Amino acid sequence: MNKKSIGILTYYWPPAGGSGVQRWLRFSNYLSDLGWDVHVFTFKNPKYPILDKSTIKEVNPSIKVTKIKGFEFPNFLKKFSNEESIHHHHNGFGPNYAMNKVGLLRGKSVEKSFILMLRELFLFPDARKFLINPSYKFLKQYCQNNNMDVLITTGPPHSMHLAGLKLKKDIGINWIADFRDPWSNFFQNKLMNQLDSTIKKHEAAENEVLKSCDAAFTTSESLRTKFLNRNSKTFYIPSGFEQKIDPISHDKFRILYAGSMKDIQNPENLWLVLHELIESDKTFKENIEIILIGNIDRRILRSRGFKKIPDYKILSYMPKKNLNIEISKSELLVVCSVNYAESDDIVPGKFFHYLSSNKNILGISNKGSDLEKIIYQTKSGMSFEYSNYEDLKNYIYKCYNNFIDGKKNEREYDMNYLSSNVTKEIDKIISSI
Incomplete structure (x- = not known):
């Protein structure tokens, strides 16, 4: 045949x-x-x-x-x-x-x-x-x-x-x-x-x-x-996603963003929230690790909010195998949609890469967007509008406290999205x- x-x-x-x-x-x-x-x-x-x-x-x-x-x-x-x-x-x-x-x-x-x-x-x-x-x-x-x-x-x-x-x-x-x-x-x-x-x-x-x-x-x-x-x-x-990414223990509460980030995706409130938590909580400051991997728009790096962050690492693009290791050490994975009207019909491919790790996902997106919907449908994290400050801060702090208390994510992998x-x-x- x-x-x-x-x-x-x-x-x-x-x-x-x-x-x-x-x-x-x-x-x-x-x-x-x-x-x-x-x-x-x-x-x-x-x-x-x-x-x-x-x-x-x-x-x-x-x-x-x-x-x-x-x-x-x-x-x-x-x-x-x-x-x-x-x-x-x-x-x-x-x-x-x-x-x-x-x-x-x-x-x-x-x-x-x-x-x-x-x-x-x-x-x-x-x-x-x-x-x-x-x-x-x-x-x-x-x-x-x-x-x-x-x-x-x-x-x-x-x-x-x-x-x-x-x-x-x-x-x-x-x-x-x-x-x-x-x-x-x-x-x-x-x-x-x-x-x-x-x-x-x-x-x-x-x-x-x-x-x-x-x-x-x-x-x-x-x-x-x-x-x-x-x-x-x-x-x-x-x-x-192609395969599950197994977790690797890490001594820091790592927040990671991977991929290119254009100015129109700038999560300004995220930087401001992190600045507030770092300034107000000494243990948070000691335990936080902020990693950005990929091409970050220079206008974001020069923005008011980002410049308030005292310590972070920006790494260049790396092969998927290496990126998987960085993801496996992270506690909170950030994915941003586009802060633009009538542009809510995009689900970044990076979301599925994150999903394969079963780590908590922090979405920044317009209300009712496809990204927000799939985060809640998969129970993989939380999504916040670009203007939402307080709820974003509370969620990050909740994830941080779970990390300090040694609470593990017991959510099952969603195998419907296995490639x-x-x-x-x-x-x-x-x-x-």
Whole structure:
């Protein structure tokens, strides 16, 4: 009996680091274990913000990986710019490039205003638009020469979906569009304060993708709800976690944040609460350990609240194996959503990484957000609005006292979010389309 064949078009693939690569790296491995003939299509000379060569070893040897040649605009742009972080975002330009009403970037140069306008006018839907046609042409030929039962495109970058759309129109391939983040409603797009015509183009492209694909995946329940009226076969597929992280005893009450933190995620009250507890309780000051791992926006480090913290450690990005050790020594794990209106449909992938440790999670998010809901649904911790000071302080102090008293977390692991179990649901869905 021939194996069922699945193609996955993804920009992020080992040796890429960070959360963007983990979702389909894990799902691809487990789909292969379930008997699928997995073909991954990615790109030559990609521009990844983070490299983690250890992820190469995680790829199931049975997976066939093909790299498509295409023009990488961020590589080209870097030749003319000293701004190293210009490509360090899904869409090629991050929120530091947000433009105000008169067309100048907030606190940025006219040169960077021009770069943003260039993107606005010529780089739709994102800086990887020049990979759409090479992907379409290569995959069309590949599908004609090889039997492929289904293709999954995963974005951002959403250019991957437009390549899938062209294939669907041309050869009618069974196609699933996987949205790791929102598209037209994504906060980064809002921060750029785009032209009305560009906003409408994003909405129209998103609509066409949703109405044309055979199924859509989302990483939050509310985004699924928003998509259902355009595609009734929209499924919530959480990223999940790969394995349990066993605790390691540590002599400090460690509060840890892992991942990038943008200015729009700055939990100002968290810094102020920690400052108050450190100043008011000598034993808390002696026992507290604050660890930040990843790329922290400089504006956060210069903020009034953060500058009040007397002692902390900021560590650079580290491979997942090393990060697991740091998490295992922690007592309270911080995850921040986006402090922006109508941007509550994002569940950071880091949440599931934290969930695998069974440690208490401290969420900072808007009320009613998907992050808040999943924290309470999994009973993994507490979530607080950005403006909530007193409840946040009380929760941190409660966790601290439990640590001092030697109380252990007796909550059971939520195995529904184990990636191997999530992949079984994916298997059922793609087998039915």
